[in-house]
Amino acid sequence: MARPRPLSGFPELLPADRIVELHVLDTLRRTFELWGFAPVETRAVEPLEQLLRKGEIDKEVYLLRRLQAEGEEEGDPARRLGLHFDLTVPFARYVLENAGKLQFPFRRYQIQKVWRGERPQDGRFREFVQADVDVVGAGELPFHHEVELPIVMIEALTALAEVGTPPVRVHVNNRKVAEGFYAGLGLADVAAVLRTVDKLDKVGPDVVAELLRDEAGASRAQAEACLAMARISAPDASFVDRVRALGVEHPLLDAGLVELARVVEATAEHVPGALVADLKIARGLDYYTGTVYETVLLGHEDLGSICSGGRYDALASDGKDTYPGVGLSIGVTRLVSRLVGRRLVAASRPVPTCVLVALTAEEDRAAADCLATGLRRRGIATEVSPSAAKFGRQIRYADRRGIPYVWFPQADGTHQVKDIRSGDQKDADPAAWLPPAEDLRPRVVPVVSSPA
RNA sequence: GUGGGUGUAGCUCAGCUGGUAGAGCACUGGGUUGUGGUCCCAGGUGUCGCGGGUUCAAGUCCCGUCACUCACCCCA
Numbered sequence: 114m115a116r117p118r119p120l121s122g123f124p125e126l127l128p129a130d131r132i133v134e135l136h137v138l139d140t141l142r143r144t145f146e147l148w149g150f151a152p153v154e155t156r157a158v159e160p161l162e163q164l165l166r167k168g169e170i171d172k173e174v175y176l177l178r179r180l181q182a183e184g185e186e187e188g189d190p191a192r193r194l195g196l197h198f199d200l201t202v203p204f205a206r207y208v209l210e211n212a213g214k215l216q217f218p219f220r221r222y223q224i225q226k227v228w229r230g231e232r233p234q235d236g237r238f239r240e241f242v243q244a245d246v247d248v249v250g251a252g253e254l255p256f257h258h259e260v261e262l263p264i265v266m267i268e269a270l271t272a273l274a275e276v277g278t279p280p281v282r283v284h285v286n287n288r289k290v291a292e293g294f295y296a297g298l299g300l301a302d303v304a305a306v307l308r309t310v311d312k313l314d315k316v317g318p319d320v321v322a323e324l325l326r327d328e329a330g331a332s333r334a335q336a337e338a339c340l341a342m343a344r345i346s347a348p349d350a351s352f353v354d355r356v357r358a359l360g361v362e363h364p365l366l367d368a369g370l371v372e373l374a375r376v377v378e379a380t381a382e383h384v385p386g387a388l389v390a391d392l393k394i395a396r397g398l399d400y401y402t403g404t405v406y407e408t409v410l411l412g413h414e415d416l417g418s419i420c421s422g423g424r425y426d427a428l429a430s431d432g433k434d435t436y437p438g439v440g441l442s443i444g445v446t447r448l449v450s451r452l453v454g455r456r457l458v459a460a461s462r463p464v465p466t467c468v469l470v471a472l473t474a475e476e477d478r479a480a481a482d483c484l485a486t487g488l489r490r491r492g493i494a495t496e497v498s499p500s501a502a503k504f505g506r507q508i509r510y511a512d513r514r515g516i517p518y519v520w521f522p523q524a525d526g527t528h529q530v531k532d533i534r535s536g537d538q539k540d541a542d543p544a545a546w547l548p549p550a551e552d553l554r555p556r557v558v559p560v561v562s563s564p565a
Numbered sequence: 566g567u568g569g570g571u572g573u574a575g576c577u578c579a580g581c582u583g584g585u586a587g588a589g590c591a592c593u594g595g596g597u598u599g600u601g602g603u604c605c606c607a608g609g610u611g612u613c614g615c616g617g618g619u620u621c622a623a624g625u626c627c628c629g630u631c632a633c634u635c636a637c638c639c640c641a
Contacts, residue, residue: 118614118632118633119632119633120632121633121634173639199640199641227641229641231638231639231640232566232637232638233633233634234634234635234636235634235635236641237639237640237641238641241641243641244641315637396640408641417640417641418640418641419641420641421640421641442641443641444640444641445641446641447641448641471599471600473599501599502599503598503600503601504599504600504601505597505600505601506599506600506601507599507600508601508602509601509602510601512601512602513601519600519601521600531600533600533601533602536600536601536602538600
């Protein structure tokens with residue numbers, strides 16, 4: 114059989130990089146729990162009907178099908194299953210299903226794989242991990258959660274800075290601002306305007322103006338006004354006056370400006386410099402109704418957003434009750450792929466092992482196992498040498514894996530342990546010896562980039 | 566789905582207008598008879614992505630196909 118080749122878009126990491134990913138996941142989880150979000154996991158599949166509920170066929174859903182199914186489930190979208198393409202839609206279903214058992218407002222975090230059948234690219238995958246936090250209310254959800262959630266995410270991502278993750282900046286807009294502004298201008302097809310303005314960074318203002326006229330039915334003056342607003346961005350509430358200066362009046366615009374100003378001002382107090390109002394942020398998903406968020410890694414803007422989300426009002430509704438929410442989702446795989454791909458972050462070693470017990474002869478293996486068990490009981494990750502090869506080979510075995518210590522039982526029953534990085538070797542008591550704390554487990558550390 | 570690029574050793578890649586498989590790193594053994602890294606010596610490194618065609622002769626040229634990759638679209 115030919116050697117298997119990687120499947121595009123289904124990333125698999127080597128152990129050293131997986132250690133980085135696990136560190137990221139641990140850090141996110143710790144932060145989310147500090148903020149009182151409860152853990153939830155939903156099944157990987159949803160009825161196709163659920164997944165396509167918002168007409169999101171563009172998500173390229175993977176279908177699940179039994180080999181022996183013989184078409185028995187073919188037609189009915191309520192029985193057909195698809196792999197979820199995000200965690201928001203399954204969570205909305207979960208909330209409806211368990212509404213009677215949950216307390217509202219309900220705060221949850223959820224870290225799982227999702228699947229999208231899109232063309233893979235740098236930072237874009239077909240199987241990837243998202244880490245979501247959402248707050249949903251029953252019937253209503255106070256606005257202040259729209260202020261709280263970006264702070265949670267900034268805290269979580271900032272906690273990763275100590276291992277070398279670049280700083281982040283959250284760009285925020287409010288659907289009410291956009292919709293009110295366009296409506297006040299007299300533009301009816303708000304969705305078309307949003308979609309077009311969203312392309313500003315890619316195609317430039319001239320093309321956007323042209324598209325606004327051609328596809329959104331805007332006049333020259335209306336298109337100019339849209340662009341003027343999209344150009345506004347500020348780290349404080351100064352954007353409000355600049356929007357007002359454009360002379361558009363609408364009640365929804367007023368409401369949106371008040372909310373957006375609150376998000377910016379409150380965040381500036383907690384985590385200064387990490388969030389800006391950016392009135393060109395649109396986001397394609399049409400269920401957003403209030404604040405919308407996108408997040409870039411500074412210096413890695415080409416990667417796209419690593420954490421996005423927004424306020425939604427009608428995503429979860431059983432017809433009788435609705436559960437408005439606000440949520441943000443970190444693209445863990447995208448983030449980690451950049452951290453390890455550009456060597457910004459690395460693990461200190463690719464194995465957990467702290468100590469390798471050397472073996473003088475195969476007859477000594479039982480004694481070595483016994484020694485290793487003692488070390489493990491005291492929390493020291495230990496393996497016994499795979500063979501009683503020459504000590505040079507056993508040391509090399511440890512060296513290749515980054516195992517920092519080799520343990521040598523002596524013929525007289527005493528013990529020595531060698532730090533193979535320094536070469537220091539000294540007597541050690543198996544019942545008492547401890548490595549320095551920084552050697553106990555693999556550490557995840559910033560890579561010091563050497564200028565070329 | 567549309568358009569470009571690339572497929573040669575475990576890895577990174579050379580290989581010219583067709584003429585018999587290459588380098589570095591890694592790996593294995595030895596120099597060093599139980600304490601690694603340096604150095605020296607020796608050695609596997611291979612269906613040249615796959616299939617077909619042209620030719621005396623194809624890694625090289627042509628066609629097809631698959632995979633990977635970049636851009637568009639969209640998004641974490």
